[in-house]
Amino acid sequence: MLRLSPPGYQRFTQATSFEACYGGGEANVAVSLAGFGIRSAFVSRLPDNDLGRACRMYLMKHGIDTTHILPGGDRMGIYFLETGAVSRPSKVIYDRAHSSFSRITRGMFDWERILEGASWFHWTGITPAVSQGAADACREAIETAGRKGITVSCDLNYRRNLWKYGKSAGEVMPALIEGCDVVIGNEEDAELVLGISPKGIDITGGHVEADAYHSVSGQIMQRFPRVKKVATTLRGSVSASHNTWSGVLYDGKTLFTAPDYQITHIVDRVGGGDAFAAGLIYGLLTWGKDDERALRFATAASCLKHTIPGDFNLVTVHEVEKLMGGDASGRVSR
Amino acid sequence: MLRLSPPGYQRFTQATSFEACYGGGEANVAVSLAGFGIRSAFVSRLPDNDLGRACRMYLMKHGIDTTHILPGGDRMGIYFLETGAVSRPSKVIYDRAHSSFSRITRGMFDWERILEGASWFHWTGITPAVSQGAADACREAIETAGRKGITVSCDLNYRRNLWKYGKSAGEVMPALIEGCDVVIGNEEDAELVLGISPKGIDITGGHVEADAYHSVSGQIMQRFPRVKKVATTLRGSVSASHNTWSGVLYDGKTLFTAPDYQITHIVDRVGGGDAFAAGLIYGLLTWGKDDERALRFATAASCLKHTIPGDFNLVTVHEVEKLMGGDASGRVSR
Amino acid sequence: MLRLSPPGYQRFTQATSFEACYGGGEANVAVSLAGFGIRSAFVSRLPDNDLGRACRMYLMKHGIDTTHILPGGDRMGIYFLETGAVSRPSKVIYDRAHSSFSRITRGMFDWERILEGASWFHWTGITPAVSQGAADACREAIETAGRKGITVSCDLNYRRNLWKYGKSAGEVMPALIEGCDVVIGNEEDAELVLGISPKGIDITGGHVEADAYHSVSGQIMQRFPRVKKVATTLRGSVSASHNTWSGVLYDGKTLFTAPDYQITHIVDRVGGGDAFAAGLIYGLLTWGKDDERALRFATAASCLKHTIPGDFNLVTVHEVEKLMGGDASGRVSR
Amino acid sequence: MLRLSPPGYQRFTQATSFEACYGGGEANVAVSLAGFGIRSAFVSRLPDNDLGRACRMYLMKHGIDTTHILPGGDRMGIYFLETGAVSRPSKVIYDRAHSSFSRITRGMFDWERILEGASWFHWTGITPAVSQGAADACREAIETAGRKGITVSCDLNYRRNLWKYGKSAGEVMPALIEGCDVVIGNEEDAELVLGISPKGIDITGGHVEADAYHSVSGQIMQRFPRVKKVATTLRGSVSASHNTWSGVLYDGKTLFTAPDYQITHIVDRVGGGDAFAAGLIYGLLTWGKDDERALRFATAASCLKHTIPGDFNLVTVHEVEKLMGGDASGRVSR
Amino acid sequence: MLRLSPPGYQRFTQATSFEACYGGGEANVAVSLAGFGIRSAFVSRLPDNDLGRACRMYLMKHGIDTTHILPGGDRMGIYFLETGAVSRPSKVIYDRAHSSFSRITRGMFDWERILEGASWFHWTGITPAVSQGAADACREAIETAGRKGITVSCDLNYRRNLWKYGKSAGEVMPALIEGCDVVIGNEEDAELVLGISPKGIDITGGHVEADAYHSVSGQIMQRFPRVKKVATTLRGSVSASHNTWSGVLYDGKTLFTAPDYQITHIVDRVGGGDAFAAGLIYGLLTWGKDDERALRFATAASCLKHTIPGDFNLVTVHEVEKLMGGDASGRVSR
């Protein structure tokens, strides 16, 4: 997906140019994982034109295996992003209807071959939101992964403006979540997608209460027996320029809590959730059963994302571990 | 329509930003005319979001009456433009399918009211190419203008990649041209749209032969009796950086020929034809029956367009007349 | 007036380019009102050259009626703005002497015609500061408005460096304020313009005491019986990057107080006072007697201005009302 | 003087930023000479603000002695430059009235001290055009230089739009030229300043006839007996993008002619004449009596100027000599 | 190698920023081939820091196999490029001494493994110029390729300023060329590297005589019996902005000649020779024995390179074939 942003803090009506990068939920996760040294492939569909090629090259630059991206369809999905500050929120205009991706249909991808040798499959709630065909393809992938014993994770990632093909998230998502081992969401997703309510959380305030997620996570695991871990990102919006950031993970027994980060001078908050998902997958793949370490890695990694322009979280394992270790002082590294 | 171009001579796959402006056939003509001091309205449909508003404001800046632009529909039409040089051609990727404009339908515009008091209505072949609804609305406008005794002009403007809704230009355009008083085209349009062939013209060479247009223009006027003038732009493509530029106008009796301009260092050739149309309309409105003067004004105006970045021809009547008067020396004006 | 700023936080001596926009007190108010959907005209004088035309087009873009702007005079007024940060203040170099505007003379504007049908006339203390002629024209306008029963508002807007034609603000302003219904100022204006002292306010500290404005406002209304409302903006300068922002309004009986906003990451504070004035005028025009709502709208609107580059407050009524409603969380609007 | 230009080929009404540099006739000559290794001082007056300081620093960067620049006055002179292309000429808007420089008065400069130890004094026709005071100061300098036996050169540099203080060039210049040893001008200056007519030169064509300058130069030397050399730059304007460039020098006996250069892709032609003057002064100072070599150096140096953005001719003696030697091939220098 | 260029036509002393890209002889060839669809690996050594990583990612973006690039050494080689115009040549400052690449030593690369399965090995005269170790590694590669029956090509690419480790090109190159099947050079290389003289060629003029290359090519093939084809690029330098471009190829029997291209508005001529080499390799790999077609492809491909900013020739086979087919008109591709 092509992202176009007016420079600096310009509003859309002031822009005479747009800064361009490529990104989008699953791609962001793949790039992040590749940056951590994990071999990653991105499966999608891009138009057979120079914008499609540019997007593919942008991913190749970051080491992504792009051989499963199908050329075809009519257009590149686009989203326009205006960067807010203080009390003025950032603003997104989606222009992804009719994209090559949204024209994906059942059977278009040979998931058996694609998933051969893979150990993890990750998808987000954006894919089934875009079209019935994308939801179908997503379901094929989840089922194939299930058959092959591949771990499946899902970021609920609810976007109200995307569900426009006649079905609601509540109708489509449950059947997909059934095939998942790990579920990731933010403070609102569980309620908006599944109607499971996080009580006592004031999402517009500067502070969040991690405890309420115990009950939400428990409800998810009860409803979807395959799910073994539920992780939640906790964003406190002091203002568009200053957020707090943390996360919790419930493994059915313990609710682990990550430290609270003060992100006082946000550079770019888009992709924060994807960076968390990638950090969590990295952590679970690397440290096996140490869920708390994985959660703390995920939270620190995604905290750093907020300081980097663009969708991608261009940080190394070493940088994340330095922050995990408690050094948030930002002293010059010479 | 939003135009997005990589800076300078970058290729699409190199771009990390896009220069943005708004434009498109009929809008370019309106802006040009407003710059010449003619009150102009632009009738179209734009999405009811910040991009739609930005486009409207862009037109308002140039003095266009935008009160007849309807808000609504799903998206802003976009086109991506890569600027060529020497032997590498410029490249356009259209992304205007499903635009608010393409979703125009019959009856959406109250042409009686819109055209009240107008003296000229101009349309281009791009409008009926986009969708059946746009073609229908265009036809309504032409018919209303006819009833009101308003002069109607058309720029054939054939774009092969746009005719995608199941009808060809040859099926749709003739019925629309029937209502026109003035027809404008380039060396190829008459053949591609109407099958009328300009013999003996080598469009890839650096030189064109104006004479052949006598027969083409005559054939058009024979087939469409209401048409009283046929004007043709003559572009000789020495290279992407160097074009020759001229024009001819046939009024049923005489074939007038404009001087040949050498545009040796093209800055931006998009909108050249629209600048010609606007110049011609200005000339015919201003100098009544002096068709040759109108042609020479149109050619000089559109020659200047090639030196200005963006779609719009931001020149004054005084500047065009200076060039018409023979001063192409480009000496500094202090 | 042309505003030229070094990019980012560059100092004047570092700049190899200047970012350019057009603005100035009354123009900023007009643009803000137009953005709120109020038909607005800007009355001024601009040089008859391409800079004058560019300025006019810049205003037209924002929907301003520019038909009362007279072409003529020698030059465009300019101001150079260096953006400060933390403990380094922003810096303004005025270069507006001898501007077309300053050469305005009595009788130059046909106020009867200009104000025909208007419901509100707004002026600022910058106009009479620039030249005797501008002061005279301002007086003509105020008197004409008075005769026509048009509400008149004034922003005191004291600028020490502008009063250079031989008279002081104290000599000129009172006669003009006499014709006003609404007076707007900041914490210092009343004292500097009228010698009316706001006691107990430490303007360099991070905090201000709204109460002291009761007495100041009362004194103004006593001295100028036509004045029915006095509004004051309250800026607390924690640093060049962080201000607090609020406002009070006294209607002769009650002192209404707006909430205190923390503007922790200022993008551009120029035009904050003008945004307040525009918000107040909008509120008073829209909600009749609900002065408190108007004050709260004005304060929220001008708070948002600080997040937008350039002089103009490019926000919608909806955005202001969202902030008025208490949502300063800056969460992404998708 | 501050020069402000829209980026690339943008028109004034398109600009959202201006590229900034400092320059102006005599400053350009001084910088050019400093680049050739000649110690050079620039005598002027700049406002005592950050723009004045920025200008001074800009000159210091190029090695100019700025100790004789007086701080004071009201404002920095500005000129706005729009860059043309092909048949669209570049456009200059002067905004230098009321500048600190124009407020120079007789006696302000201690010429005795300033010229102590100098071997050459150069002035241009722009100085006496700006104000009576500047003309007076210029005359003082010329007379002091005369008394001290310092060579005096003058570039006639006629600018119609600058002579606005009530006297014409024809009234003021002759008394100043009387004190000159070397006079430099372009094809038109002699006629416009002194009424001496270069016959048979078509300045709008692409070609010029050097021969006609014999008679013009002779007439100048007859009228001003102190003048020993008259040099003329010969610009043929094929278009705004392509000029021819040459020069002639008459020493009372011989008319030397420089080669004709084809400047087919002009980058920035402002300062071309100043670069010629500097080259000539360098040549005459360096090679004593070899006027032809000085002329050829001057012409080659100023030819190179056209390839460099900004007012200044940032080339070395070595680079000029390489071109003088006939190598205009532009092969990469590694 | 990191390339840093002042923007536009700025001179080094004007630059306040540098445009950055990565490139260099062999990398350019690899990227070009990858763009033509040929699987390509680049073998080199880059510092183990973020600049090394950025360079590697830049190559990955273009589809290059970078797995054989060794991390290590002290620094990234840099070259600074100032872009010339008309009579001012482009200027290169090399800063590649002590680079990681120059610290390559014999035995560092496992050529057996690297060349496994390869069909072509290409090297340029820059590698052995940099250091003895690089020359040694190059020799190992050539010898290994020879043993494996892999075709070896060499671009002589003489750079006077690079040979600084105590040996001359004449001492080192012959032993390396002995292992080559295809030799590529420009008009001067053969003489400067091997002392073989191309008679009758005026390299500073705008025209070149292809015939003289028959004798030079023949001499090379006589001296190095393994060489089966000698190709030469023919650049005529009309100016820094306008070159002519052609090429010849001798296969021992016939001297094939490519058409002469007029590159009238050069965008970036760096990498032109590398684009030729890549085009030739592509052609010879693709069309087997049709040397003339390969030569024509190489010449057209490298002609297009001159229109693309940066070192890389980002064109497709289709674009090259369109130009080969004679269409240099540069008409917009919509």
Place this chain on the structure above:
Amino acid sequence: MLRLSPPGYQRFTQATSFEACYGGGEANVAVSLAGFGIRSAFVSRLPDNDLGRACRMYLMKHGIDTTHILPGGDRMGIYFLETGAVSRPSKVIYDRAHSSFSRITRGMFDWERILEGASWFHWTGITPAVSQGAADACREAIETAGRKGITVSCDLNYRRNLWKYGKSAGEVMPALIEGCDVVIGNEEDAELVLGISPKGIDITGGHVEADAYHSVSGQIMQRFPRVKKVATTLRGSVSASHNTWSGVLYDGKTLFTAPDYQITHIVDRVGGGDAFAAGLIYGLLTWGKDDERALRFATAASCLKHTIPGDFNLVTVHEVEKLMGGDASGRVSR
């Protein structure tokens, strides 16, 4: 030294351009002093190419005497700077090995002549870190200054990554410090260079305890009897975007403490220490024995540095004194 930074908050792997400026410890001090009105010379060695010239011109712009800079050597030292934010630290890649400066050798500078008439000599710990020759030249300068009775100051400025020629700071620095009157360092330098430990300071926390510096300063003065004053900058790193800043000075009797500044929105922290040194030298030169005032001036000056892009502290004495006077409110200066 050339400094190259990706724009804004881009990471190295994102950059397609670098912002360029010149700087480095001693140069920064010289520029700062020149800005305060102190005549300053910079003694160094720069390559005899356009980058060396650009660096010299950059210093000349700021009024530095560059006549003692020797041309020669192979290359310009470079450092790459990536700007961090919040919890992501800024990152420096040094590329200064083999620079012209590092090739300085004993006897290369005529210190007797250079220091003639000087009243102060300042050096930093970076010089002896770079090479044995630079350390030798530094020692010569210190000894010559000592003989001439010139005050010598040193900024310890420890950079672990620079000491690479086989000696450690601990081996080289003491002999140089012996010749110093004033020693400046940060919280860590004394320990890292001299093994003198500042107890009880947590450098990663947001707060520092000035008291501990009493003992450290005392130990330095005991070990180096010539040292009369020890000043220490105190940086508290809340994050990469927010530092606290203060300083202490011990004169053998009293430990003076400067106020604590909150630098909540850092623009550019590089050169902060150099700005402190320059402020201190200015203060000690200007106010003789008022060490406390000098310390407070130094701290305020260097606090302002953090708001200015680039290495140089471009502030005036007036601006520093305004901040010293307690006005950190950052109110616009009109």
